[in-house]
Amino acid sequence: MLEYIVPALQHLFTLENFLWINIGVFIGSVFAAIPGLSVILCVILFLPFTYRMTAIPGMMFLLGIYCAGGYGGSVSAILINTPGTPHAAATMMDGHPLSRNGRTKAALKIALYASAFGGVFSALMLLFLGPQVAQIAAQLGTAEYFMVCLFGLTIIAGVSGKSMIKGIIAACIGLLISCIGADPMTSYDRFTFGVPRLYLGLDLAICLIGLFALVEVLAKAEKKPGQLILDSKKMNDNGEITKDEFKRMIRPTILSSIIGVLVGIIPGTGASEASWFSYDRAKAMSKHKEEFGHGSVEGIAAAESANNAVTGATLIPLLTMGIPGDGTVAIMLSALMINGLNPGLSLFTTQGDIMYAIMIGLVFVNLFMLLQGTFLTRLFAKVVSIPQEILTPIIVLFCFAGAYSVNKNYFDVGVALIFAVIAWLLRKLDMPPVPILLGMVLGNMTETNFRRALLISNGSPKIFVSSIYCIIFVILTVLAVATLIRSKMKEAKGETKR
Amino acid sequence: MEGKQSWMERLDRKRDEIGEKLVQKEINLPTELITGILFLLLGILTLVIMPGQVKVSDTDVVNGRAFPTLLMVVMMICSGIVLVKELYQVFVKKQPLTTKKVNLLVEVKALEILAILVLTYIICAITDLFVIGAVFCSLGFLVYFRCRKVSYYAITLTVAVLIWVAFRFGLGVNF
Incomplete structure (x- = not known):
């Protein structure tokens, strides 16, 4: 590890990298602060900008967006009681009441400090755990890899929507889409319907523009006109956090950071699950339970540290096995692979200097987020009221330009539009889009390992329970399914009672 | 102007x-019923067109149709579960269809x-x-x-x- 640190620092400490980190952090904070614009959408829109960059500045830019998005969502949650991103919903529970009590700046500061702590903690975990997990991942064979993919897909199918069955159907659709194009093992074309352009398959970025970005534009039809107005007088408190409040923040912040890392490392889960789980834990362990929901500093600290602690942890399965921890980092996979960085142990050995530069860079991303948050929060807060009339066409143009720039043709823009319509129709049926994304990302890896494993075993499925790692993942998958079914049944019972 | x-x-x-x-x-969209039927049909359709769309070699132990076939079988089973659950709710439990209001x-x-x-x-x-x-x-x-x-x-x-x-x-x- 140490032999990579010095060259990594040399790669990282350039003006270009620090510039891209700050641009990414700024864009991420602004985007996440606007209700309705998610971090995943922001990463999709700005992905084309990284195509001409080298690996380190490209990843620093995207990680800047990703991490700052974790904090940015809390700005609108605290100010106008509308979470900028889904995972800021837990922050809203106490952030907005504290703001209503005349302590808006204090609430924003608590969110910022907790986010920065969670982010740095998570980045350090990535730095120390990443290479270790890569060592273990290197011992996995094709059958084990298939089981890991299956585990990730099961989790994402279970947690993404109200119905686990619909999640599995969505994952199957994503996996089926990944089958379009040349067969990864024989190169025969599949499901191309005689369209030559489909031989190379559908580009992930193009499909995502339709599935996540353009569909949000169509969703404007559901929104009532009128904009969110920020009352600037709200931010006139001195933002002071007392010593006692700082003391009370420490325990939930540390505990939630650990929870965030543990949740983030599980493929398919993300910041929303981590922030709600941590919020509940903090409430259960607090001596001031009565303050929760009425402006508890512990509540804000727990939710914010957890959702930012996910950021580095989601990169662990991505960098070590190519299995994204959540939807947003799934998109970053293409930014990595475009620069010839293929996940796995080799990434930490043959390209260790680049890898360590990215991992250390993540610490700096969080530090710059703290810096920008300290000085620019008032500016981030103002973007909350950017009118939809201006914002919507800008998003569309970024989507079209982004889709076109992947292969420099309008066929891809058409594909993005088709995916937007499909996503709109699926939304009507309450089908979650994230399992489709994960299915598309993991499709090739899942199929290749499935077929290779069967080839090795001469077609015998026993190979999928032949090793200790396989058995562990089978048990984990069964446990996950059982837990998810139990929690869904509890939810359903709760709804019926209501 | x-x-x-x-x-x-x-x-x-x-x-x-x-x-x-x-x-x-407003239209009441029977979401579960549509989901069940739609993806069951999609699964059947994909399996029907597969021989024409996925070329395979006779020498392959596990060919290019294996994985998509497995996926479609899983999808059809899930669609079937959605459909059976909904029909059970309507005909046995005598409850109304699960619907979603579409304006x-x-x-x-x-x-x-x-x-x-x-x-x-x-x-x-x-x-x-x-x-x-x-x-x-x-x-x-x-x-x-x-x-x-x-x-x-x-x-x-x-x-x-x-x-x-x-x-x-x-x-x-x-x-």
Whole structure:
């Protein structure tokens, strides 16, 4: 590890990298602060900008967006009681009441400090755990890899929507889409319907523009006109956090950071699950339970540290096995692979200097987020009221330009539009889009390992329970399914009672 | 501007008339039933077209059809579960179908947005000049949102041109 640190620092400490980190952090904070614009959408829109960059500045830019998005969502949650991103919903529970009590700046500061702590903690975990997990991942064979993919897909199918069955159907659709194009093992074309352009398959970025970005534009039809107005007088408190409040923040912040890392490392889960789980834990362990929901500093600290602690942890399965921890980092996979960085142990050995530069860079991303948050929060807060009339066409143009720039043709823009319509129709049926994304990302890896494993075993499925790692993942998958079914049944019972 | 305003007002009036008629109209979409049938049919269709769409060699132990076939079987089982659950609820438990209210006005508005997107795409593809489509798209959305502020038009059109400049000259995307 140490032999990579010095060259990594040399790669990282350039003006270009620090510039891209700050641009990414700024864009991420602004985007996440606007209700309705998610971090995943922001990463999709700005992905084309990284195509001409080298690996380190490209990843620093995207990680800047990703991490700052974790904090940015809390700005609108605290100010106008509308979470900028889904995972800021837990922050809203106490952030907005504290703001209503005349302590808006204090609430924003608590969110910022907790986010920065969670982010740095998570980045350090990535730095120390990443290479270790890569060592273990290197011992996995094709059958084990298939089981890991299956585990990730099961989790994402279970947690993404109200119905686990619909999640599995969505994952199957994503996996089926990944089958379009040349067969990864024989190169025969599949499901191309005689369209030559489909031989190379559908580009992930193009499909995502339709599935996540353009569909949000169509969703404007559901929104009532009128904009969110920020009352600037709200931010006139001195933002002071007392010593006692700082003391009370420490325990939930540390505990939630650990929870965030543990949740983030599980493929398919993300910041929303981590922030709600941590919020509940903090409430259960607090001596001031009565303050929760009425402006508890512990509540804000727990939710914010957890959702930012996910950021580095989601990169662990991505960098070590190519299995994204959540939807947003799934998109970053293409930014990595475009620069010839293929996940796995080799990434930490043959390209260790680049890898360590990215991992250390993540610490700096969080530090710059703290810096920008300290000085620019008032500016981030103002973007909350950017009118939809201006914002919507800008998003569309970024989507079209982004889709076109992947292969420099309008066929891809058409594909993005088709995916937007499909996503709109699926939304009507309450089908979650994230399992489709994960299915598309993991499709090739899942199929290749499935077929290779069967080839090795001469077609015998026993190979999928032949090793200790396989058995562990089978048990984990069964446990996950059982837990998810139990929690869904509890939810359903709760709804019926209501 | 006056002529434009009166044209826009006429358009808005027309949209209001249609909107008033549609705002109360709601369809109850039987989501579970549609999901079950739709994906069951999709699974069957994929399996039917698979021999024509996926070429295989006789010597392959595990060929290119194995994985998509497995997926479709899983999808059909899941669709079947959704369908059986729903039918059990209706016929055995005598409960109503699981439905979701769909407002026709929302769907018409979504179609308006889709029309702007498709027209932008067609303009870009025909002219091979992204900037023309970008200007159309900006104007289209401003009209859709019934915007009357000249400053919004100026800002949006400037940003639209700037996006084209950034991609064309900054990223070297020739469009």
